[in-house]
Amino acid sequence: MESIWQRVDGQEIRLRAWEGGAVLYDLRSGDTHLFDELSYAVWQSIGEHRASIADIARRTADCLETEDDDTLRQYVARCLGRFDSLGIIRVATA
C-alpha cells in the first residue's frame, strides 16, 4: 500500500527561497536545511494536506514543467525519505 505523507503537525517553519534553491528553518528544532531547486519543488508539492507519492510527483512535475515519469518518482521518493529523516514530514496515520 502506498504511503501517504504529510508535514509534521504543529510545524513552525520559516523558509526563504531564491532562484537555485531555498533554506528552511525549523523553529522548533532550530535546524536549518538547504534545498536545491528540485527538493524545494518537492517540499512545496507536499502542500498542507496528506498526499501520496503519486500526488506529490504529479505536482512536482507541474511545478518544474517536466514529465511525471519513473525517474521523477524515484527522486521524489528519495526526497521524502530525506525529509522524513529530518523530521519535517511523517507518514500519515489513518
Next chain:
Amino acid sequence: MIVADYPLQEFAALARAGRLFLRTGPFVVQIESDLESGIAGLHSLYADHELSINSPFADFRIALNRSSRWRSWGLPRATFVSESNSVFEPFPRNSALAYFEWGLNGCVCSRANDYLMFHAAAVEREDVALVLPAPSGSGKSTLTAALVFSGWRLLSDELTLVTPTTGQITALARPIMLKNASIEVIRDRFPSAVFARQIAATIRGRVAQIRPPRASVEQCHLPARPTHLVCPQFQAGARTELTPISRSDALRALLNCTLNFSLFGEAGFQAAADLVERCTCQALTFGCCEDAAAALSQWLPTADRSLPRFAAHSNTAECPAL
C-alpha cells in the same frame, strides 16, 4: 585620548593598576596586566584606539597577569581572567598577546548578544561592504589583510557583528591575526603593516598580529551595510576563481558561520536571509591572496584603483602556501 598618546611606561603603570579602559568598536574593555611584553604589544597593536583611564562602565573586564602556580617545563606562564573566570589553562607568557585576542573574542562571543555574530571577516570601501564568512584555515585573514592594506576599511577580521533590526555591520577593527606562512606573505607585500612580535609556537601554530589601519579604527563608529558576500577558500596552488553561488547556498554558508544564531531564533534567520538577499554572492577559491584581491577588484565596483598593483606583482608560482 588614544593609546599612542600615552608613553609606554605610563601605559604600563595604568595597566598594572587596572585602569586601562580601551574602546574597541562598540565595546569598552577594562584591562589589568602585569605582563611587560604583553603590555608593550597591546600598546603597539591598539595604538590608535581610544583609551580612558577612568570609566564608570566596561563591557568586559580582563586581567592578563603572571601565573605563579604554573611553571610547567620551566616556562613562565600567564593567565587570562575575565569576570573572575579563567578562560584558558595557564599559557606561556610570550603568547599572552595572542591569548588576549582569543580571550577577547570569547568575551564578545559569549556576551555581546545584541548582535547576530558570524565567524566572518568584513571590509568596506565607498559603500561596498564585503562579508567573508569562512571557517578557520580558509585564508580569510590573509585576504582581509591584503584588502585592508590596499585601502579597504577593516570592519572585522574575525567576528562580524550584525544588528538584526537594521542589517548593518558594526565595525570592530581589532588587530588581524595571521598564522604561519601568511605572516611572510603580508609582511613582504605590505612593508607598512605594523606587526607585533611573532609568537613561535601557539596551539594554532606560529602567529603574528597586525595593527589595524588608523583610518579603520577612527571610522569604527560608522556602520556598514553588506552588499557583497564571498565565501573564500584557500587551496595551495589553486588558480583564483570567483564563481557565482545561489543565495540559498550563501545563506547556508553564512548560517554555518553563525556564533549565536540560536539565541535569536526566527529574527536571526530573517536577519541572515535579509543580509544574503541584499548581497551579490560568490565563492572564491584562491591559492594566492594577491590574485584573489585582484579578482575581487575586477568584480567589486569600487576596488578598481589600488588593487591592480597586486596583479602587477602577481606571480602565482612565487606565492607561498598559507
